Each structure stands twice: as structure tokens, then as C-alpha cells.
Amino acid sequence: MINFQYLRTTSAKSAIALLSKDKNAKFLAGGTNLIDLMKRGVSSPDKLIDINHVPLKQIEQVGNKIHIGALASNTAVAESALIKEKLPLLAQALEAGASAQLRNVATVGGNMMQRTRCGYFYDTEMPCNKRKPGSGCGAIGGFNRMHAIFGTSENCIAVHPSDMCVALVALDAEVILANAKGERRILFKDFHRLPGDTPQLDNNLKNDELIVRLEIPIHPFSKNIHYLKVRDRTSYAFALVSAAVAIELQGNQIKDVRLALGGVAHKPWRLTSSEAFLKGKEATLENFQQAAQLAMADAKGYGENDFKLKLTPNTIIEALNLAKSKA
């Protein structure tokens, strides 16, 4: 086996200190993706810093925000009474992800950090600019049925596989990051990156930083919400397209709305122009259809994923329909 050092720590401070000592160290939380990557030879850290005992598992209301510790498990968040009441869209998105067994150990921070499931990324015998910059993109011209239609580059058309992150970007979450000097916060929508010329970078986390927690403002979106995940089988499958929808209705008028997509881009994909279009309008099928078309402005298919050009607006419409119809 490829030897690596395993370290365990019980505080965020010491975790950060350990990380700063070794460029090729990685934090280990649930390990549901990292261990696979290590087995496949995609990732070979010298040092694994086990942070599972760091007390960052809180799920609590602080003022008008919900705080979720980076090490809270996906199951703990999805099943939390507080989340179900205040952020039901997040609970729904989490429940749509992975399998019960994976959710039990996967953490919020780990979910954000998971790598793409693009098959070329995992096969070290294939080209992949994300794994090996400059080696080419196997998915372009290859098997790209699962791949992105928004924000792609000639270097990478991979998608971020998370469901949770789609709900978080819709809900205006913020991410609190810490390094030895202190904490900083960035908007969730700015956490993940588009591939551009640096497909090897999934996000803007710096290599001396630890994800500490999420802060999510409490919205009036408690009733008319829906997370719709379209996939090849009913459970334990990544999204072909998913849509997170939250509407605040006044009668049939849309007072406020949030829309985001999964399975279509290198990052969770917020639909701000569709939101702006819908705000103040009647919640009618015609308006939903127009909002869905607006979302498709810059979409581009790569052959096998061309069907997403039709499935994506349909998914948006259906998610809006389902959110609206919740009594």
C-alpha cells in the first residue's frame, strides 16, 4: 500500500496547524469520496488529518441565521427538527443525495469538497485535465451524458455532484473558513469555481484553510419549496438534472423566489435571471415556462448530454409546479 501518515486531532486550531505543516496533507471527515480517490490512485496524500473529533457538529439558530458545523453529518442535518422547520429545502436536497449509509457518515464540509464523478477523472489511464492538467478532456467527444451544459470550458465539462450544495446556493448560504490567522467568510455561490483554465481547482478554499461552518439566513421559504432530482434510478444515483425551488407566494403572486440547478455545471448553478423574471409575477405555467427558457440562455450540449437542453427547462417547470402546489 502507499503509506501515509494518519493523524487525529480534536480541535480546529490544531487541525489547521497540522495542515500548514504539510502541503500534501488532507483533512479526513466522512471519507466517502476521499478514500475512493485514494484507492483509485487519483489522490495520494502524505498525511490524513482526521477531524471527525473536532467539535464542529452544531446545528443551531443564532439570531436570524442557522449555523451548521462543517462536521455535522448529512443525516443529522436532514433529520434535524430545526432544519426541517426553517430550511426544509435543504433537508429535502440532502435526502435526495447518496444512500442512507453514505449520508450517515458524510459531512457538510465533505459534501462541499467532494470531487466530480466524471469517469475520466477516476481512471488514471484516461485523459483528464482536472486530474492531470494538460492531459486533455476525455469527456469532450467521449461519454458525456452526465456532463455540464453551463459554464464549461474547453478544458473540462465535469459537473459538481452534490445535491446539498444546490439547496445551499439557492438559500444564500455563507461559508465560514478558518486558517491560522483567523476566519473569513464567502458567499456559498462563490465557494465553487467554474473550470476555466484551472479545472484542477474545484473551489476557492485555500490550502491552509478549514471549512468551519455554514450560516444560512432564515427565509420565509418554508412551504412552497421543492427539490426535484431527475436521475436514472430512484435512489443512489447522481442527478441528470436537479432543481431547488423556493417560492414565497402572496395569493398567486410570487413575492420572492430562489432557483438553483444541480447536475448541469461545475458548480451549483443559481438562476438569478429567472428569479428576477419571476419576482412579482403570477405563479402561472406560462411564467414558469418563460423563466425556464431564460435559464437556458447560455446552455451548450456536448452530444450525449444534449437531452439536458430539454430536460433542464422541464425540470425547472416541474419543480416550480410542485413547489407551488404544496398546501
Added chain:
Amino acid sequence: MKNLMVKDENDRVDGVLKVTGQAKYFAEFELPGLTYGVLVTSTITKGKITGLDTKSAERAPGVIAVLSHLNKPSAPLYEQEGGSPMKIFYTDKIFFNGQPIAIVIANTFERATYAASLVKATYEKEAFNTDLHKALKDAAAKKLQGQPNYKRGIENAYQTAEVKIEQEYNLPIETHNPMELHGIIADWKPNNQVTVYAKTQGVKATQNTIANVFKIPLTNVQVNSEFVGGGFGMGLRTWPLEIATVMASKHIGKPVKLVITRMQMFTMVGNRPAATQKVGLGATKDGKLTGITHTAFGESSTYENFTEGVVNMAKFMYQCDNVNTAYTIVPVDLGVPIWMRGPGEATGAFALESAIDEIAHALDMDPLEFRIKNDPEMDQQRNKPFSSKNIKEAYKIGAEKIGWSQRKNKPGSIKEGPWQTGYGVSIGVFNANRGKASVKGVLKADGSLLLQSATSDIGPGTGTGMTLIAHKLLGIPVEKITFELGDSSLPTAPSQGGSATLSTVGSAVNDVCVSLKSTIAELAANSNMSATSDFISVLKKNNLPSIEVNKESQGGKERDNYSLYSFSIHFVQVKVHELTGVVKVSKIVSVGDSGTIVSPKTARSQMVGGAVGGIGMALTEESIIDHRYGRYINNNFADYHVPVNADVPEIEVHFINKPDPVINPMGAKGMGEIALIGFSAAVANAVFNATGKRIRTLPITPDKVLA
């Protein structure tokens, strides 16, 4: 609620062992000094190995040996010239990507895994093709006749029929993917005695292959395989990786365990090959079939030919005077396929049973009515009566249970919100086999019965079925009956495949029990006991601790006079989402017509398993290759989608349960294959009924529904 701890005589005899983890599978055997093998596989698709650097692997911690074509570990058959081209470690040729080219043996699995990653091969690459469709377009690509062409009446008669359809149907590669990974433990002793713990569907077949390759007497090879974690056909041969492990054990003089990875399960232990088929059907305006033409092309490999019964069903399943079929195999640069549940018939039934639905639609007829109208009275292919066939009754039961009367003949008629509902039906058929098997029975004065045979149980419940046959004949309580299998030293039995085990081995169990019964009756008479005396008192009276009977059993000439088939009818209801293209199978009724049901619970389980496999074939399963590289893209359980519980609705199973008068003493026909055959067409037909969209390429994923 039913108390599950209360035993039912129909329970699986090994159920408790399985659910409590006491059933021991091959990889769980711990032998003293056990070592671990890991395979190195080719990263090119076709060509020649020009160099293999094993030095760093050999120097890695814990490594005992690295074996490859460079050191040709001893295997006398392979040392001869000629023979199979895929003689592992005796060839430098690469026939497919992921082909095993070396085995690294170390004192731990992790060390072997690491060392295997250090073996570096260099290759001389050749142009290759892994794509069936590309080969079909290429006139220069090799194509071989897979089965003699068949014709009765006028060739292509459908073309001149009053009403006709002609369509092409495509299936991707499906991979068996049983939960249990493939592999073997081999323990070669200095006296050339070898014991293996295998994952096999035939302990005797494995024994034969090993004895043959290593040129040792059959009795020197002991094969153990009591429990198998799913086979679906992939355990029907001894693969090169198993030979490699035996070679390794012989070479290092220690037991070696090899368990391959999930990724390796896609390349080196076979698959259901991709196929493309054309079906032409012609009928009179009032719905009588006048012509059937079924032509099929199936993938095979370049180093071994693989054929299966893709076009068999067209020859006899419907009353029709004009039928012609052709089946061609197309070698591509992939590992050789192997039978997968319902083998070729499942592939062919998707095409034929979809086409039957298509012509019924073209006639504006209820497809069920069309089927009944064209149900054959006798087997026109062989010009023989069927030994038993209750298809019309099965159609009736299934139609009633699924609620066929709710179905509208016009597609897209039933809609609730965005969900469209449709109904589909299809038929499955498979040869009702019976082979030759031996069983030993020992009836003991303690009231117990021991039965032994070198058969296998890959999951259907062989031991349970055999126990119930004996129980019914002798009246011995099931808990007093033990059926031993999965051991090559037991009386000979064939491999478990082709739905033949219950018929074949069960007949021998029957003969053993009949013989024991008459021996007891004889003993009773000779010792002046009444004819109704129980066997325990008879044995005791005669001072016999036990009596033993050995029987070999096989069928007679019944096949000369009859056609023997098992049948199934699958009814499904689906719901299709008009915006997302998602298909949900919402109701299933499968009706089995396979003679007497010997073991009702495990028979039901077979049908349930077949339906689940059928959902996979219809909606989710596809092994995807990037043909530019010849490598699989979705070779893991996250991306190769076998159905999950949430995909599977309640499955209603019904059996005709009428004895077949000729097949065997039980009147029972096999049913492992029919549980799956035809199912995918029932789903496709239901999707058409729901939406008006005919999807002729499996699996029916949302993108195809939306297209």
C-alpha cells in the same frame, strides 16, 4: 404480524445461516500461511506486451512472487503448442483492455495491491474496435454464423403481408454484477493435491478444468463452493484468473487468495453481449401472423466464439407458417461474453415481444388478444406437441390481477397530472431441461436423511427444493433432512445453469427416495413388520444404523415425442413523467407456467428476482465503453445502475402449478430463466402504451423518453 421465528417447512434451509453471517463464502476461508494475489491488467485494448518491468514490485515489502508470461508458471496444458489463444501467462498478446497480464502475490492484500501498481508494461499497440455498431458498418470486419439459418415456409413472408412492421432493436452490454466479487482460493500441496475454494456454478466443471490444465488426476482436485453470492451465469466457466491463482499457489507452495475488484468484474468475467436485431412481422387484417423474420447480431470476442439462443423463440412461440431466422456473431476487442440470466432468449425476447406489441398496435388490436389469437397449439419448429403449456390460462390470470381492463388501446390515454399510465405484457420461454445427475442418500436410524450431490446453489434455493422433494416422498420432517452440495467429491451433478438443477438433481433425489422407500418396505416385510411401519423402527428391528442408496438419473426418450418448455407471462403497469421522462414501474404481475412448484417460497423468490433483474435490463443497466480507448466508463456500483429497492414495486407472482406429464417424476420444469426473459419488453410495451413512444434501445432512460 407474522412471527418470522416460527419455522415454515417451505423456508430456505440455509436462510438463517445466510442472514446471520454463518454461511461461509469462498473469500472467507482462512488457511494457514494464506497469501494474497492481485492482478495487473492491460491498459491497452489490442496488441502485444513488449516489456514488463516487475523489479520494483518484486522488491516491494511483503511480495513473494510476480508471475506473468515472462516466467510462465507451470501449467502443462499451456506448455503445449496451440489450443486456446487466451492461455494466461503463456501469451504476450492483448485481446482486450483490462486483460490480466500478471499476478502479484504478497503476504497481505494491501501490499499485493500496492506492488501490483508498480508493475509497468510497455506495449506494441494495434488498431482495435470495441463497438458492435462500428463492426456492422465495416464490410471488412469479421462476422461469423452463430447458428444455422432457419426457415419454414416462405422466407421474409412478412414483406408481402396485409399488415407488416419491420424494426430494429438494440441492447447494450449488461454485466452480471453479483454482489459477491469473483475470485478463488487455491492451495496446491507438494504431492500435487490441490484444494480450491471457488465461486462457481459447477464444482465438477471447475474440478475438470483445473485437472485438465495442470494434467493431474481428477481426484487430486478438491473444489469447495457451498455458498455463492450470486452468479447469474458468470460462474459457468473457470476463468483465466482462477487458473492464474492455482498456478501461483503451485509456484510458491502456499495457498493464494484472489478476489478481483468491482472494476475487474466488468472486463474479465464475461457479460451479456450487446446485440442489434431486426424483426419483421406480417399479419392478415384480422390479426393472424403470416410471417416472422428475426435476424440478430451479437458481440463475441476475437479469441473465443460465444453464441447464445437469441433467435430461438421466433421459431415456435407463435402460430405462423412462414418463419426465418439468422444469427451472426461479431468479434470485437472485448473479453469473451458468457451467459447471463435468460441468456440469448432474454435478448431475443426484447425484440420479438416488442415487435408483437408493435404489430398489434398496427392492427389496432389489443396486444393480449393478438397473442391469444396467435398462440400455437403445437411446436411448429419441431412438429411436436408441447409436453404442457397453459399460456392462455396464464394470460387470463395475469390480465385480471394487473387490471388489464383499465388499459386503453390508444396510447397516452391515461393521465394523472404529469404522470402517464400504461400497461404492457410479454411472454418468456426457455427450454425445460433435464440432464444427468447422481445423488447419494443415507437414511439413518436416528430419523434423519442425508442427501449428497455435487451440484451448486448460486441462490435459487437448491437445498430447499431437494429437501422438499424428499420430505414429500418420505414424510421425514424438513429439519431432519440435510442436502449437501458444492463439494466436488460428492456424486456427480452438472453445473447450475439453464434452469435445469431442480429438474436434473431433483429427479435423482426422487429416485433415491423411491428406492429408500422400497428398501424399507422390503425390510419391513422380511422382518414381519407391517407395511406402514416407520423407517426408524424398521432400521432398528434390523439392527441397521443406516441404509444407503446411490442413484444416477436422467430423462428418456420423452424429448423425441414432445417439446418441453417453461413459460412466463409478465404484466407491468408503468407511470411515465411527461416532463422529466422518468419511468416508474408501478405494478408487476408475473405468472409462471413451469409445471409443479416444488418449493413455493424459493420459486416465488426466483420470479421476484427475475422481475428485479428485468427492471434493470429495461430501465437502468448498461455497461458503457469509451470506444476510443476500449475502456469501461461506469465500472462501479454507483454508475452501473442495478435497481434499488425504491425502483421495485410490489411484485405479484402466480403459478399455474400443474404437473408436466413427461419431464420428470416431480412434473416440475425449471424457472430461473423465464423469470427474466421477456420482462424488458413488457416494460417497453407499457411505456409505449403510456406515451405513444416506442423505445427500441435499452435501457429506457429519461433521455430516450424525452427524445
